[in-house]
């Protein structure tokens with residue numbers, strides 16, 4: 564089966580052709596970093612407008628790169644949430660119009676389900692059951708996944724997502740957007756034990772909380788009189804403490820993500836973990852998760868960096884299973900900003 568996947572849930576316009584749930588034929592991503600970086604975060608209205616401009620060129624390129632025609636498609640899989648409502652509307656409206664005019668079955672895919680299926684697009688492939696940690700700019704959730712369509716949420720963030728914390732800390736340090744890769748770069752030169760930032764382990768719970776950590780960094784910056792960009796001062800880019808702040812902040816995030824995943828392995832008696840979402844691109848998290856896996860004799864599956872961040876290949880891969888199961892969506896499909904898995 565050839566499936567066209569479409570994802571416009573946030574600030575990337577993406578379209579992809581995938582064969583079944585495993586073979587990527589094309590995966591085109593047009594990102595909007597240049598538009599949003601001057602604001603230090605995503606501006607939803609600007610994101611939707613850019614999706615409108617890019618959706619057709621991106622889908623066209625995905626088809627051309629794959630050498631696939633509309634009549635060869637078994638289905639179109641579109642992400643219908645969760646995400647920014649204006650952004651989701653663009654992908655959903657486009658997919659519905661395409662399916663109506665070309666008489667192709669439409670399937671609706673939850674973005675988080677897509678992240679789980681990103682791990683199936685590369686060797687070695689995981690199998691079910693597994694623990695899935697999704698850590699991105701909009702979500703930080705832990706699931707037990709028993710099969711396609713059988714997901715149990717173990718925990719989620721109660722406030723900021725892990726990627727959101729990276730982005731907000733980067734902004735308050737005046738370092739730019741997106742925060743994850745920037746903080747990771749500074750952290751490489753810093754001492755992760757220099758500053759004892761808090762870790763919200765929330766005992767007895769698989770939930771996460773990162774907003775206290777963000778506030779702790781802000782208070783540290785104020786206490787040490789580091790200039791902060793949001794006050795109109797120049798960025799602290801060359802401050803001697805900067806690398807240590809980045810490394811210590813990153814250690815707090817990674818410690819919590821790894822520890823909670825370890826708890827989930829133990830509680831669910833499942834020694835197989837899928838890691839996905841933009842934060843899964845972080846090399847320190849990947850290293851520490853692998854070390855934990857080795858220690859607990861658990862298999863850890865991490866897609867390559869380009870499949871951790873938002874992409875339509877993962878939507879097509881999950882869409883293949885919906886198609887096989889006959890979960891065809893109607894042309895009255897509406898996107899949803901909040902959509903639990």
Ligand code: KG4
Nearest residue numbers: 699700701726741742743841842845872873
């Ligand atoms: O999955 P994604 O592309 O979009 C969402 O669904 O949110 O994730 C984007 C998030 C951003 O917050 C970004 O700062 C973070 O992932 N991110 C990283 C890294 N690369 C991207 N966080 C930590 N380290 C990275 N290398």
Ligand code: ZN
Nearest residue numbers: 699840872873
């Ligand atoms: Zn995502």
